[in-house]
Amino acid sequence: MVEAITQEAEDIKSFVLASASGGELPRYSPGAHIDINVGPGVVRQYSLCGSPGDRSRYMIGVKREPQSRGGSEHMHARIRIGDRLEISVPKNNFELDETAKHSILLAGGIGITPLIAMADRLLLSGKSFALHYFSRSPQHTAFSERLSQPGFAGKVHMHYALDVDAVRAELENLLQIYGVDSHLYLCGPKPFMDMIETVAARSWPSEAVHLEYFSGAALEGPTSSFEVRLARTGGSYLVPDDRSIMEVLQENGVDVDYSCEQGVCGTCVTDVLEGEPDHRDLFLKPAERAANTKMCLCVSRAKSLVLVLDM
Numbered sequence: 001m002v003e004a005i006t007q008e009a010e011d012i013k014s015f016v017l018a019s020a021s022g023g024e025l026p027r028y029s030p031g032a033h034i035d036i037n038v039g040p041g042v043v044r045q046y047s048l049c050g051s052p053g054d055r056s057r058y059m060i061g062v063k064r065e066p067q068s069r070g071g072s073e074h075m076h077a078r079i080r081i082g083d084r085l086e087i088s089v090p091k092n093n094f095e096l097d098e099t100a101k102h103s104i105l106l107a108g109g110i111g112i113t114p115l116i117a118m119a120d121r122l123l124l125s126g127k128s129f130a131l132h133y134f135s136r137s138p139q140h141t142a143f144s145e146r147l148s149q150p151g152f153a154g155k156v157h158m159h160y161a162l163d164v165d166a167v168r169a170e171l172e173n174l175l176q177i178y179g180v181d182s183h184l185y186l187c188g189p190k191p192f193m194d195m196i197e198t199v200a201a202r203s204w205p206s207e208a209v210h211l212e213y214f215s216g217a218a219l220e221g222p223t224s225s226f227e228v229r230l231a232r233t234g235g236s237y238l239v240p241d242d243r244s245i246m247e248v249l250q251e252n253g254v255d256v257d258y259s260c261e262q263g264v265c266g267t268c269v270t271d272v273l274e275g276e277p278d279h280r281d282l283f284l285k286p287a288e289r290a291a292n293t294k295m296c297l298c299v300s301r302a303k304s305l306v307l308v309l310d311m
């Protein structure tokens with residue numbers, strides 16, 4: 001049940017959720033998200049940005065996106081205190097390594113949501129960290145008051161209204177030296193994440209860099225038709241160049257678990273038994289892509305003429 005709604009910044013609201021039947025909510029770790037059923041057939045992921053130790057409530061931050069496909073617009077315009085929402089248990093694809101000597105958290109815009117939960121945990125456990133929050137202006141900056149608490153002094157750094165070159169210069173300065181046992185966490189819009197990955201790749205090992213996209217920007221590429229065969233149920237379907245595997249399977253009555261439909265959440269990941277996927281998602285790790293033994297059915301396609309799935 002929605003317990004509180006706060007306008008945190010221009011276009012950003014936080015929603016505090018408590019169990020409708022009372023009692024404790026499932027435990028979660030920093031970086032976790034929940035799926036929220038925001039309307040018929042519309043499921044969206046929101047990072048939990050409250051204090052991970054608080055089992056009495058969850059907090060999410062939602063930015064109203066101008067090109068909303070129904071999720072953020074619905075949350076901003078329709079959801080009121082007292083409304084009931086159907087949510088999933090917390091899932092975490094963006095785990096914090098709490099054994100690290102030092103952690104650098106880089107947030108772009110609404111990407112602050114999972115990182116503020118990480119900052120809270122690191123502060124509480126007395127670990128060394130720095131949070132850098134890149135935002136258009138103070139008016140567009142969520143959770144300013146929380147981030148101004150004395151404990152965060154010297155650890156939280158705000159960067160306002162930087163142009164692309166200034167952001168790159170700041171990142172080059174921040175990431176030029178990789179300290180052994182340091183970990184880097186990034187969340188924000190895709191161009192921001194791409195820039196960080198490029199800069200970090202010069203000196204940071206890939207296993208020390210952790211990222212989470214908060215919205216999809218499925219990788220582009222040429223599309224052509226191919227055949228999908230289901231090994232367990234025996235079906236065989238043609239996927240035309242303008243349809244996704246998931247759409248074709250759903251149209252044919254095949255049940256596919258899905259959530260984001262943007263290649264970011266991993267709900268639709270399915271084992272591949274034969275054929276070569278053309279990965280277009282942002283969820284699988286480079287080694288998983290290279291292995292070609294699983295794929296995201298919502299956005300990825302095939303390089304081979306036939307794909308055989310373990311379904």
Ligand code: FES
Binds near residue numbers: 259262265266268
């Ligand atoms: S449904 Fe989220 S990755 Fe496919």
